[in-house]
Amino acid sequence: MEDLLELDDQLTPEHRMIRDTVRRFVSERVLPHVGEWFERGVFPGRELAPELGSLGLLGMHLEGYGCAGLDAISYGVACRELEAGDSGLRSFVSVQGSLAMFPIWKYGSEEQKQEWLPRLASGEAIGCFGLTEPDHGSDPGSMRTYAKQDPSGDWILNGSKMWITNGSIADVAVVWAQTDSGIRGFIVPASTPGFSAQEIHRKLSLRASVTSSLHFDDVRLPASAVLPGVTGLKGPLSCLTEARYGILWGVVGAARACLEAAVDYARTRIQFGKPIGAFQLTQRKLAWMAVALGQAGLTALHLGRLKEAGRLKPRQVSFGKLANVRAALDIAREARSILGANGITLEYPVIRHMTNLESVLTYEGTEEVHTLVLGEALTGVAAYR
Structure with missing residues (x-):
């Protein structure tokens, strides 16, 4: 499918190598099986963890202790390609790296880091x-x-x-x-x-x-x-900021997978003697899905550049999480409508992504909470209570 905004042209050769490596892993190890995993309600985390570790994807944005030490956009691109496979796969990597490893790396003692980070980075431990x-x-x-x-x-x-x-x-x-x-x-x-x-x-x-x-x-x-380096909510909230950054990239992958499925289906599904993609209503749907996907990709790339520059603020991560998850969910729902009855089967990825995104909309900060974060940033008034 054509990248209308040519966003991947903004990636460095290293970013593209990471993109291609993760995309190949997802294509070979995840996509042939994930529909069955979803239907059975299982995830082979123990089996996949060493493979993800060998690719350097666990704690990949952390320095030292067996971690890859890659930049923020590398981490984002990896999350995008993982979630193009399934939100559960990206969640596994995100929790391992940003929620389990990051607090030990950021706030732990040297002994804690030496004990746990190399094992978590390799996938030996979860x-x-x-x-x-x-x-x-x-x-x-x-x-x-x-x-x-x-x-x-x-x-x-x-x-x-x-x-x-x-x-x-x-x-x-x-x-x-x-x-x-x-x-x-x-x-x-x-x-x-x-x-x-x-x-x-x-x-x-x-x-x-x-x-x-x-x-x-x-x-x-x-x-x-005890993690000696932090007291108070700053500790867990800083971890969530790291993980939410991965989410705002990841959902772009889920949305892309849904749009690709919808485009492929629209080209081949024949009704009234021609592909449904030849009808104006279908093209309108696809066009607006592509616009939403491009805007989400731009948001992710911009926030990645801010993070690499050390300027990314938690409220900006809230902006990305709020906007991109909602865009991805809207794209998934529209894709489901294009596929019609076939859209509710696991023969296609759309319903799986759509139901997953309902959870992503809620976890690590609900849509409502991120709305209030932005409201406070705009007005100076906290409205949480």
Whole structure:
């Protein structure tokens, strides 16, 4: 399909190499199977993690400790190509790199970094990020999970987390909890007594992804389990900013896959003696889908350049997440209408992307929360409460 704005011409040769490498991996290892994974509600994370690690995709935007140390646009392009396969695949890589590895890399001790980052980068170990709770999603500052230090210096962790990607296959969880001195991050190995994880089933979105609940029942952790470099909501929110950056690129890939499917179908589906792509109403749909895709791609590229320059602000990431996910979801829905009844089958990628994007619209900041972030930026007035 033609890139109407020729956006990939703006990429460096290294970015294009990453694009082609990830696209080939997705084409060979994911697309032949992802429809079946989605239908069965499974994701072979243990099998894919070492392969993703060998490609340098886990924590690829981090420096040292076995990480690739690539730039922001490289990370974005990789997320775009991964999500062109499936949002669950990009979520796996995003959670591993931006939500499990990034807080250890940014706020961890040298011992914590040496212990976990090389294993997570290679895919030998899988990580998850415990912030959202059953009763506290958009308001993480009200979390109930609590850690208290006893006279021995150990921490005792109690509480639960919900909607945790990778949770029940993770070797380690980065868990955020209230303490007497504010919210702190804790590195919790999955083998720690009192820690348990259950996979959430009966999902109709992100089915090719492991989603779990985490439970902590008097989990005893040494003092060395605390991330020493941050206290307060700044810690988890900075991690979410990293992950949301990957999302605003990733959904461009999902949208592109839907538009490509719609264009191919419109060229070959014959009705009233000619392809449906020859009808004006269909061409109008395709044209506006292409416009929305181009605008989302421009937004991602611009924010990537700001990030590389060290100028990217959280509210700009909110802008990208809000605009690009909504655009991708609109494109997926329009593509579904072009495919008609065939659009609801897993013979085509559209319904899978469409239902996945319903979750992407919500996770890591709902559409409503990002709207309020922009409202506050424009008016100077916070309207969250």
